[in-house]
Amino acid sequence: MDRQELIDQLVEKISGVTDIVVVPHHNPDGDALGSALGLSGALKAMGKSVKVVSPNGFADFLAWMTDAAEVISYEQKPELARRYTANAQMIIMVDFNGLSRVRGMQSLLENSKAFRIMIDHHPDPEDAADIMISDPEVSSTCELVYSVLKGAGWNHYLSKELAECIYAGIMTDTGSLSYNSSRPETYHVVAELVERGIDKDKVHHLVFHSNSFSRMRLLGHSLGQKMVLIPECKAAYISLSTDELKRFDFKPGDTEGIVNYPLSIDGVNISALFTEKDDFVKISFRSRGSFPVNKFSEAHFNGGGHMNAAGGESKLSLAEAIRQFETLLPEFIANLESHS
Ligand code: 5GP
Ligand code: MN
Numbered sequence: 001m002d003r004q005e006l007i008d009q010l011v012e013k014i015s016g017v018t019d020i021v022v023v024p025h026h027n028p029d030g031d032a033l034g035s036a037l038g039l040s041g042a043l044k045a046m047g048k049s050v051k052v053v054s055p056n057g058f059a060d061f062l063a064w065m066t067d068a069a070e071v072i073s074y075e076q077k078p079e080l081a082r083r084y085t086a087n088a089q090m091i092i093m094v095d096f097n098g099l100s101r102v103r104g105m106q107s108l109l110e111n112s113k114a115f116r117i118m119i120d121h122h123p124d125p126e127d128a129a130d131i132m133i134s135d136p137e138v139s140s141t142c143e144l145v146y147s148v149l150k151g152a153g154w155n156h157y158l159s160k161e162l163a164e165c166i167y168a169g170i171m172t173d174t175g176s177l178s179y180n181s182s183r184p185e186t187y188h189v190v191a192e193l194v195e196r197g198i199d200k201d202k203v204h205h206l207v208f209h210s211n212s213f214s215r216m217r218l219l220g221h222s223l224g225q226k227m228v229l230i231p232e233c234k235a236a237y238i239s240l241s242t243d244e245l246k247r248f249d250f251k252p253g254d255t256e257g258i259v260n261y262p263l264s265i266d267g268v269n270i271s272a273l274f275t276e277k278d279d280f281v282k283i284s285f286r287s288r289g290s291f292p293v294n295k296f297s298e299a300h301f302n303g304g305g306h307m308n309a310a311g312g313e314s315k316l317s318l319a320e321a322i323r324q325f326e327t328l329l330p331e332f333i334a335n336l337e338s339h340s
Contacts, residue, residue: 006133007151013115013131017089019049021114025096026055026103029256030172030207032095033058035119035141037065038158038165039094042149045157051084055102059253064206065168066161074105081105088114093129095141097122098304119144122306123294136306139186142169146189155192163196168203175260176204179308218248222258222273233329235270236262239322242276259284270329274322281314281321291336300328 014020022040024032033054040050052067056075062068074081085091085105091114099106109116118129121144123136138144146166149155158166170190174181177190194200211219222238229236238258248254259273263286270291273284283301285293287308294310297303303312314321 003133003135003147004151006131007148010117010131010133010148011152013117014043014048014090017048017115019088020051020090020092021084021088022050022052022092022094023085023102023105023109024052024054024094025101026105027252028054028056028058028062028095030062031140031142031169033062033065033068033071034165034167034169034172035094035145037067037071038142038162038169039092039119039145039149041066041159041162041165042154042157045159046154051088053081053084053105055105057252059256060251061207061210061253061256062168065165066159074102074108078104082108085109085112085114088112090115090117092117092119094119094145095122096120097125097128097134099126099128119148122304124304137183139180139183140170140173142166142173143186143189146193147185150192158196160197160199163193163198164203167193167198167200168207171203172207176208180306212249212251212254214249215251215254218245218250218254219258219261221248223261227262229265229268230326230329231267233270233333234268235272235329236265236268237272237274237322237325238262239274239318240276241318242278245275255284259286263288272325274318274325276318279315281316281318283312283314283321283325285310285312291333296329296332299332300324 022036024036036052040052043050052071054071054073057073072081085108097120099109116129117131119133121136121138121141125134135144226238255275259271262268262271269288271286275282285297287293292307294305294307297310297312301312301314305311
């Protein structure tokens with residue numbers, strides 16, 4: 001079914017519901033939160049009763065987004081999150097392709113009787129919704145949400161503030177239009193957002209230039225002391241222990257983007273960041289070119305994502321997870337090469 005047919009179905013379905021819950025993925029990034037808030041704001045402007053229920057909180061650098069303060073975090077307010085989810089007539093899932101991406105909220109979504117819609121741009125989506133608007137070609141879920149609103153004839157509900165949420169998601173998922181942004185459509189959407197009067201420079205400042213002093217020192221430490229090269233794999237990785245994070249006064253969002261830096265080394269095409277959490281190790285992967293970090297993460301680190309940007313986790317210790325990575329990466333590369 002083509003996108004417009006799916007949008008037409010969605011329009012018809014939404015006309016019959018009032019209570020809607022919009023859900024981004026766990027650890028919502030700029031694209032997940034921007035699409036959730038942009039979409040929910042437009043639906044509210046249409047007169048719907050809409051709540052954004054997130055599996056957990058989000059980083060401070062996203063707190064400027066309109067209505068961000070009203071987002072319900074399941075981790076902080078599980079009962080409230082449960083109540084809204086249970087009573088919703090429709091649940092719209094944004095920026096994730098499988099129910100496990102909402103972690104602890106998974107059973108809430110599975111048990112809900114609500115009509116489910118998924119709007120997402122990750123490859124290989126699970127069949128987890130009644131209407132799936134999934135397009136791995138688009139830069140971001142925010143771009144897709146804009147296209148859906150436009151296709152539904154609802155883009156006039158996007159205020160300047162909501163358009164800024166959408167713009168922020170496109171910027172964060174494309175590294176300010178440096179990757180995942182080779183389709184002309186992305187620029188048409190950006191142009192239309194600019195026509196809506198967004199303060200583009202303000203959004204860039206809020207998202208990319210509001211680092212704390214300690215976050216900049218953590219970045220310096222990561223690059224100066226913790227970056228390890230694996231030249232034979234054209235790879236580099238950084239690891240951060242809980243002690244180090246404490247030393248640099250870690251706040252959620254502080255490690256965001258650190259994984260991209262090693263890729264700017266000439267000759268490095270694969271990058272990983274290991275972040276030690278209380279009971280697991282979170283791993284972020286990035287690549288340039290054709291190395292599929294999502295497949296690597298799926299195969300070995302219980303994760304997934306896009307070909308050039310993926311995440312996963314390990315229950316091993318930090319040192320063991322790194323050792324596993326160092327062993328598995330050359331094997332995976334050799335295997336890819338033998339099949340190409
Ligand atoms: P990040 O490294 O910024 O956390 O995530 C990069 C990309 O991988 C995002 O598109 C995100 O949705 C996806 N991703 C991150 N962690 C996981 C995970 O644990 N499982 C899956 N399936 N995808 C992930
Ligand atoms: Mn995204």
